[in-house]
Amino acid sequence: MTEIIDGNAVAAGLREELTSCVDTLTAAASRPTLATVLMSDDPASETYVSMKQDDCEELGIGTRDVELDTDAPASELFGVVDDLNADDDVNAILVQSPVPDHVDYREVLERIDPMKDVDAFHPENVGRLVAGYPRYKPCTPHGIQRLLAAADVDTDGKDAVVVGRSRIVGKPMVNLFIQDAPGGNATTTVCHSHTDDLTAKTREADIVVAAAGVPELVDGSMLKEGAVVIDVGINRIEAEDGDGTTLVGDVDFESAKEKASAITPVPGGVGPMTRAMLLYNTVKAASLQTDTEVELP
Numbered sequence: 321m322t323e324i325i326d327g328n329a330v331a332a333g334l335r336e337e338l339t340s341c342v343d344t345l346t347a348a349a350s351r352p353t354l355a356t357v358l359m360s361d362d363p364a365s366e367t368y369v370s371m372k373q374d375d376c377e378e379l380g381i382g383t384r385d386v387e388l389d390t391d392a393p394a395s396e397l398f399g400v401v402d403d404l405n406a407d408d409d410v411n412a413i414l415v416q417s418p419v420p421d422h423v424d425y426r427e428v429l430e431r432i433d434p435m436k437d438v439d440a441f442h443p444e445n446v447g448r449l450v451a452g453y454p455r456y457k458p459c460t461p462h463g464i465q466r467l468l469a470a471a472d473v474d475t476d477g478k479d480a481v482v483v484g485r486s487r488i489v490g491k492p493m494v495n496l497f498i499q500d501a502p503g504g505n506a507t508t509t510v511c512h513s514h515t516d517d518l519t520a521k522t523r524e525a526d527i528v529v530a531a532a533g534v535p536e537l538v539d540g541s542m543l544k545e546g547a548v549v550i551d552v553g554i555n556r557i558e559a560e561d562g563d564g565t566t567l568v569g570d571v572d573f574e575s576a577k578e579k580a581s582a583i584t585p586v587p588g589g590v591g592p593m594t595r596a597m598l599l600y601n602t603v604k605a606a607s608l609q610t611d612t613e614v615e616l617p
């Protein structure tokens with residue numbers, strides 16, 4: 321029987337455990353607080369940001385909600401980041417991507433105080449991760465490590481194939497997989513759009529992480545029997561009945577399920593874990609900034 325890894329359930333368990341950390345920090349120091357900055361009219365971005373805000377409220381984490389017009393000058397966004405950096409009541413800052421074309425996202429990321437950078441996208445935090453002493457682990461790959469652990473998948477000595485080399489998923493996933501266990505010590509191959517024979521690589525894998533942003537790229541014929549399949553894709557495509565859009569992953573779930581020993585669904589897999597690890601990093605940020613120890617789950 322193929323295990324369907326329930327990201328909603330694993331994330332809910334983690335949120336529950338984080339609640340006591342939030343209570344400890346609130347009592348001993350101050351309420352952990354996350355600021356979200358949205359500069360987009362994209363309904364998906366709006367939904368993600370409001371889900372993140374709702375998660376915070378559920379745990380007792382404070383929120384700041386900044387929204388900017390998409391035609392505002394970049395300097396206005398920089399000013400918002402500067403103010404949030406300087407605000408001692410704000411522990412964590414997330415500038416939702418994508419930002420409009422006239423804003424250089426890289427400049428935004430480099431402006432965020434690395435101590436408040438709960439996405440772990442600032443070069444200092446990327447550098448620490450690559451060097452092997454991460455401060456914050458990037459939310460999606462960290463969430464994937466937690467999902468694998470929850471499904472009793474030991475990565476140590478396994479062959480992992482990461483499909484996709486993005487800054488926010490593929491690259492940090494590789495870095496976490498090649499670090500020490502738990503969740504690491506995997507022999508890791510990274511594939512991307514210039515990979516000559518993707519199927520030859522994925523067929524060798526004990527663990528496949530599909531993070532290419534290509535709908536249903538990985539199907540059952542590309543998998544080894546018993547592989548563990550993690551689907552990071554969130555592609556909104558036209559519904560088959562022509563009525564609106566539907567959400568599909570980077571994995572063809574039905575055929576992949578026939579081969580896999582365990583697989584994550586979309587929705588309800590990696591997405592909720594990404595949000596849970598953002599809460600985790602926010603709690604960690606508050607703990608670091610207030611010198612208050614908490615036992616992170």
Ligand SMILES: Nc1nc(=O)c2c([nH]1)NC[C@@H]1CN(c3ccc(C(=O)N[C@@H](CCC(=O)O)C(=O)O)cc3)C=[N+]21
Pocket residue numbers: 367368371414415416417418439459554567586587588589590591592593594595
């Ligand atoms: N600075 C920044 N940090 C991010 O972490 C970031 C970002 N920008 N920009 C966009 C991506 C995307 N992302 C998602 C997180 C959770 C779900 C999620 O919870 N999805 C649910 C619901 C999906 C739905 O119904 O739309 C699920 O998969 O079950 C999806 C997408 C974070 N991102």
